[in-house]
Amino acid sequence: MTEPVILVDPLPRTLDVIMTPEIRARLGKLGRLVISEQRPMSDEEIELHLPEAVAIVGQTAMPRERLDRAPGLKAIVNVETNFLPNVDYAACQQRGIWVLTPASAFAAPVAETTLGLCIDLARGISAADRAFRAGTETYGLEANLDTVRFEGATVGIIGFGDLGRKFRKLIHPFRNEVLVYDPWLPAETIERMDCRQTDLDTLLSQSQFVVVFASVSTENAHFLGAREFALMSRGACFLLMSRAAVVDFPAMLAAARSGHVRVATDVFPVEPVPPADPVRTTPNMIFSAHRSGGTADALLAIGSMAVADLELILRGLPPQLCRRADPAIAARLRSQPVSKT
Incomplete structure (x- = not known):
């Protein structure tokens, strides 16, 4: 045999x-x-x-x-x-x-990193560290004029597969209202996770934190562009944790550069990112070198x-x-x- x-x-x-x-x-x-x-x-x-x-x-x-x-x-x-x-x-x-x-092997570490980035964007932790090292730090209320609290904030999740569901479980203690946009899922699946299904525009306009876990499909390449960033409230936080191709990357950088939103991204259109890429000097951003899942x-x-x-x-x-x-x-x-x- x-x-x-x-x-x-x-x-x-x-x-x-x-x-x-x-x-x-x-x-x-x-x-x-x-x-x-x-x-x-x-x-x-x-x-x-x-x-x-x-x-x-x-x-x-x-x-x-x-x-x-x-x-x-x-x-x-x-x-x-x-x-x-x-x-x-x-x-x-x-x-x-x-x-x-x-692929679900990556769900827990990606969710953990996403939570860390949410809190950093909210409280300005890494920005405060950079200011301290430069000798330009401020203290007390003055140091928190632009910060927000993650606890109790409305969180919007775009893409509710393994990553989105694990992240939702992880943030339960923070008592967030969670909105979900995922056109591939019925409302029943989303509601069983203590979330509310909504359309994309509503999620963007009502969420203090927008977290993207969506995969790239034949229909959604660059579906988050200048129009979508304009729908977000000023000072909202945008986290790109899945694939760079779902976002119009120049539009995202422009939204961060203008100060309209604060951004964290774990993925980039070209990896490794070239040394002279202007993304490296874009303000109001936290960068993670496609490392969130690879523990x-x-x-x-x-x-x-x-x-x-x-x-x-x-x-x-x-x-x-x-x-x-x-x-x-x-x-x-x-x-x-x-x-x-």
């Missing part, structure tokens, strides 16, 4: 980053591992092993014609955590192939979630930890590979 093969094509991740030795050993018990970590797996190597492949761990392109040559394939686990447009998701669904992502424990959770679900699938059981690609949604996403998360 031919030994089952698991293709491991995980770049930009590597197994030592996403798996402990114990988890990697568990993966090795599921089949013969064919690993390519120095470069993406070559077409020749992929084609050689497709007939025996039962699972793929990585971002390997799997169009319909390749799926035809992989009769035993049961699962594709994208450990970069984005559903890329290089897989025929509908064909996978028709053939009972699970296409999964352990060591979150990256290891990617591997443990992937292997745990593969163990179930190869026993004929459904996965329990990773999110499955829905062909209707995956076809609308415009995810691109990222090097740092």
